[in-house]
Amino acid sequence: MRAFGASALLVGCGEDDVGTAGTGAGGAPTTNGSTTASAGGGGGLGQGGAGGGDPFAQCKQRGPTEGCFVTEDNILGPYYKAGAPFDPNLADDLEGELLLIEGTVYGCDCETPLAGAIVDVWQADSDGAYDNTGFLLRGKVQTDADGRYSFLTIKPGWYLNGSQYRPAHIHYKVSHQDGVALTTQLYFEGDPYIPIDPFVKESLVIPLSAGNTGRGRGLVGTFDVVLG
Numbered sequence: 001m002r003a004f005g006a007s008a009l010l011v012g013c014g015e016d017d018v019g020t021a022g023t024g025a026g027g028a029p030t031t032n033g034s035t036t037a038s039a040g041g042g043g044g045l046g047q048g049g050a051g052g053g054d055p056f057a058q059c060k061q062r063g064p065t066e067g068c069f070v071t072e073d074n075i076l077g078p079y080y081k082a083g084a085p086f087d088p089n090l091a092d093d094l095e096g097e098l099l100l101i102e103g104t105v106y107g108c109d110c111e112t113p114l115a116g117a118i119v120d121v122w123q124a125d126s127d128g129a130y131d132n133t134g135f136l137l138r139g140k141v142q143t144d145a146d147g148r149y150s151f152l153t154i155k156p157g158w159y160l161n162g163s164q165y166r167p168a169h170i171h172y173k174v175s176h177q178d179g180v181a182l183t184t185q186l187y188f189e190g191d192p193y194i195p196i197d198p199f200v201k202e203s204l205v206i207p208l209s210a211g212n213t214g215r216g217r218g219l220v221g222t223f224d225v226v227l228g
């Protein structure tokens with residue numbers, strides 16, 4: 001079974017959508033691998049994260065008036081399209097570095113896996129372009145009985161947002177009947193544009209490691225989500 005690693009937990013806050021890119025960004029550099037060691041091993045939230053020895057420490061830190069300690073949110077961006085198909089294979093035959101993302105969706109207690117949660121993801125291709133006419137690199141997956149989800153894609157490319165590139169990222173909308181819907185983005189350690197990007201939140205940055213994607217060697221990473 002696949003290993004589960006670092007995850008991200010923080011109280012969300014709103015930001016305006018000021019994204020202006022995604023048009024293909026001709027001449028955009030190719031995204032680097034940004035491969036780092038994976039936390040790997042073990043199960044559950046917070047492995048290798050800020051929780052220290054207790055994977056659920058961050059959840060337990062919340063006070064009685066602080067509400068749920070949920071995965072941090074992030075801007076929707078201008079390229080969301082409703083109606084993406086249920087399909088765990090976003091990679092299709094597209095050129096790029098294979099990337100397997102997997103994780104578990106939890107309820108507010110950070111312990112209860114949410115079966116049947118909908119994970120709706122979309123991203124740019126390896127050249128930094130979004131498919132705004134069809135559903136390439138757009139898809140939904142549903143968590144299984146253990147709250148787990150996974151999808152195969154390719155590493156997204158950089159694209160210009162104004163005068164600077166955004167780091168590689170995957171957009172998420174996660175929803176479940178027992179939780180508050182979340183809109184966020186997933187980033188990857190080592191991306192050179194993370195330090196200058198105004199939208200990145202540290203809790204949303206995960207390590208990637210080289211591994212078996214199920215369709216050959218590529219990158220693998222884990223992104224657990226807690227809904228409020």
Ligand SMILES: [Fe+2]
Nearest residue numbers: 077124169171
């Ligand atoms: Fe984006």
